Amino acid sequence: MLRFIASLRDNSTVVSMNLREKIEELKNRDDEFGKLQLDVIRVxxxxxGILWKSEIIPDIMKIHGHVMDYLPTEKMLEKVLEQLKADRIIDVEVRERGMMLSRGVYKDKLIKLLNLGEAKAVLASDKVYREYLGRKMEMLRQALQRYEE
Incomplete structure (x- = not known):
């Protein structure tokens, strides 16, 4: 039993190291595939740490303020998700999801980041991540200011 618990601890360290190394590697890449991998981790x-696959590309566009130097596609996203899953950065689960303004459901993929805390720590120095959070905080500050008036 203790050996099993120790193996879990070792496994989480490997995931953390893989995530840190992966993000640092992706920051230095200039190809679309690498950029999309990093953007998926960012969003x-x-x-x-959790998003529906169908929301990822629109959310990536939001974090970049709809100004991007590449165009992510569904096909490219699918390959990126496969790679990140193989790298043990994310988990992908097919789930049913309710349709907006309807009683119907459809299948979508629920994407989960396996180590949110580590991702936050590593991305704390990332310009795109920081700028997006800064814009959101400013929007909240302005909304609160208007509310108080």
Whole structure:
């Protein structure tokens, strides 16, 4: 039993090291595939480690203020998710999801970041991540200011 618990601890360290190394590697890449991988990690981190696949590309566009130097596609996103899952950065689960303004459901993929705390720590120095959070905080500050008036 103790060996099993020790193996879990070792496994979480490997995931953390992989995530830190992966993010640092992706920051230095200039290809679309690498940029999209980093953006997926960013949006998952911003939205507390979990997103539906169908929301990822619109959320990536939001964090960049709709000004991007590449165009993410669904096909490219699917490959990125496969790679991040293989790297043990994310988990992907097919789930049913309710349709807006309807009683129907459809299948979507729920994407989970495996180590949110580590991602936040590593991305704390990331310009895109910090600027997005700064814009959101400013919007909240302005909304509170208007509310108090």
């Amino acid at each position: 998952l981190t911003i939205f507390n």
